[in-house]
Amino acid sequence: ALRVAHTWLCSPRNLLDLDTFSKSDPVVVLFVQGSGSSEWKEFGRTEVIDNTLNPDFVRKFVLDYYFEEKQNLRFDPMGSHSAVFGAQDFLGQAFVALGEVIGSQRGRLERPLTGVPGKRCGTILLLAEELSNCRDIVTMQLCANKLDKKDFFGKSDPFLVFYRSNEDGTFTICHKTEVVKNTLNPVWQPFTIPVRALCNGDYDRTVKIDVYDWDRDGSHDFIGEFATSYRELSRAQSQFTVYEVLNPRKKCKKKKYVNSGTVTLLSFSVESEFTFVDYIRGGTQLNFTVAIDFTASNGLPSQPTSLHYASPYQLSAYALALKAVGEIIQDYDSDKLFPAYGFGAKVPPDGKISHQFPLNNNAENPSCAGIEGVLESYLQSLRTVQLYGPTNFAPVINQVAGTAAQVTDGSQYHVLLIITDGVISDMLQTKEAIVTASALPMSIIIVGVGPAEFEAMEELDGDEVRLSSRGRFAERDIVQFVPFRDYVDDSGNQVLSMARLAKDVLAEIPEQLLSYMKTRDIKPRQADP
Secondary structure (H helix, E strand, O other): OEEEEEOHHHEEEOOOOOOOOOOOOOEEEEEEEOOOOOOEEEEEEOOOOOOOOOOOOOOOEEEEEOOOOOOEEEEEEEOOOOOOOOHHHEOOEEEEEHHHHHHOHHHEEEEEOEOOOOOOOOEEEEEEEEOHHHOEEEEEEEEEEOOOOOOOOOOOOEEEEEEEEOOOOOEEEEEEOOOOOOOOOOEOOOEEEEHHHHHOOOOOOEEEEEEEEOOOOOOOEEEEEEEEEHHHHHHHHOOOEEEEOEOHHHHHHOOOOOOOOEEEEEEEEEEEOOOHHHHHHOOOEEEEEEEEEOEHHHOOOOOOOOOOOOEOOEOOHHHHHHHHHHHHHHHHOOOOEEEEEEEOEEEOOOOEEEOOEEOOOOOOOOEEEHHHHHHHHHHHHHHHOEEEOOOOOHHHHHHHHHHHOOOOOOOEEEEEEEEEOOOOOOHHHHHHHHHHHOOOOEEEEEEEOOOOOOHHHHHHHOOOOOOEEOOEEOOOOOEEEEEHHHHOOOOOOHHHHHHHHHHHHHOOHHHHHHHHHHHOOOOOOOOOO
């Protein structure tokens, strides 16, 4: 989360004039919409400026910016001093996503005001600037001592998972260490993490750290946990800090239980760094490419049991995942043209199997206009191709990598979304393609739909064990995998479920972009004044 101060309301222009003997006395009210909710809540108001149709407001709104969320805002200029407004005070309104403002040139966006029938309501100019306390990045190193033994034939394979606490009391994963094999006294490699990712700039916010024993099948054993804060961690600059690792279940069961080991913070240092917003405001474009699985294991699209089946009342899992991720990324792509491919189908006219056919049937220009254009082309392809197989990822990864390799100066960054239902057929080639792509300005998101086991995808994700191929290790972790089934809400709130899906798959993109820029020593371009 990047904390951003918004001097949005510097210039509403040519507002409606509601006063008889003078000009309006405008104030602008900001409303925000919760993630996955349709309800608007008042966030704050500017000051009132008397007798003008072109006010320059001074008061700023300070909002937390999350790249991975669709943050909808509504600005309502009103022409009154009253605390409670009536219909007669309404001067129009403008709707915008926070990402649209961040992604616009120089963080500056002008929108028409609408909502008063038959009247021109003028415009509103929105300006976003980033608060400077987000720029710190932390490097720390930890070790552990006498952790609980979890493996039957050997010692544990421990790793740490860091969680940032949220305003609503929930926790979000913000970092995982590497796995140290077969030891109860691991020493983890030093790692870096932005302060905003660790605690959102709040030095006293709780940071929870879980200790796990790694298992190949993904069912990692919980060893214990401890809590701290950025402020407490920072004291390690002058002294070692030792934390007791506690397992609440063991503590309840065993009277003589002391702890499940200790973790020591060996070193902690802080430096300032460029942020994701610096690059976006400097003109870096996010280029979004989609690849959809058309293999026969999805089932016949005309049958309700198919993962591609779209009823009159609900989109398919493929379409839902595409909309959830695409509608956020498109705010950072100026031309809104997205290349979209299918793989694993026999395509007309000759029925050859293809693993990178354009969904719009235009090999010269596979780009679709907006996310709606991608959806239309996807549905059209379902009617014209024959679902077949196998499930090969490498061709489309290499296709996007080839495009990414053409511009490596930091002005373009590519995000490939692969939506698939099953077990990958070309694992060796895919690992080789990802290792090669890790040196390029690109990230890969994989969403797994359906009931299949996705162990191979976890390996590609590389969060716990860095991906390698033929002795070469991936330069960066560029893959994020999530199973779609984890986001199917029992309450039936599809909007909220898809907001959670987008949040989790997109959360790593800013740091992956920054890691590429840092390894290449690419600095953000200075925005024009």
